[in-house]
Amino acid sequence: MKVLVACEESQAVCIEFRKLGHEAFSCDIQECSGGHPEWHIQDDVIKVIGGGYWDMMIAFPPCTHLAVSGAKHFEQKRKDGRQQEGIDFFMAMVNAPIERIAIENPMGIMSTFYRKPDQIIQPYFFGDEAQKTTCLWLKNLPALYHNSAPNLFDTDVTHVGKGEFYITPTGKKMPKWMCDPVGADGKKMAYGTDEIKKLRSKTFPGIAKAMASQWGNLKEVAA
Secondary structure, three states: OEEEEEOOOOOHHHHHHHHOOOEEEEEEOOOOOOOOHHHEEEOOHHHHOOOOOOOEEEEOOOOOOOEHHHHHHHHHHHHHOHHHHHHHHHHHHHOOOOOEEEEEEOOEOHHHHOOOOOEEEOHHHHOOOOOOOEEEEEEOOOOOOOOOOOOOOOOOOOOOOOOOEEEOOOOOEEEHHHHOOEOOOOOEOOOOOHHHHHHHHOOOHHHHHHHHHHHOOOOOOOO
8 A cells, every 4th residue: 555654754653564565655844763764755744645646644743732731822822823723734634635544643622623533542552661642533444453352442451551650740640751751872851852852752663563554454445
């Protein structure tokens, strides 16, 4: 299949599809960090999604102005138009002329402005010891299963631990990987840097593998 992984600079999902023989390309306005620039389209994804070329798109639209984690800034973002820009971009992914589409975002306002997600998943469902509540909106794609029979989608099954947590001075509980991220050099990343933003947005390996192995194995468009 010809697979477009929109708004992905890490190439985590793109590489998993490539391993299975698919013609997958990541696309982002940033350079890729996954080590395969030959599989990366550095351009505005809006220019790339048309033309009827792609069989599937997995999109990771920016969540900065949409996620509930930034709710305290919503009023200003509504006033200056940034939130509407985020909504419009998300909906451009929804309405892309591609047969099979998956859109990923954290918990946010699109559950109200668009519709509730088809599935909510966690990294620990798929073997990564971390918690990151992730919403999926699906078009002609099945939900990702992560459990053995009889219930393939049992959210009470963790498979691995949920990882460590950190309690902030205000009493808020947060996953440690988000609060104390470490870069490839083994040093703690500074809060607010581009590197930490990229790390937080990167798809966990188990989820990337599940997307490629399950969605990449479809023969017919789901009902």
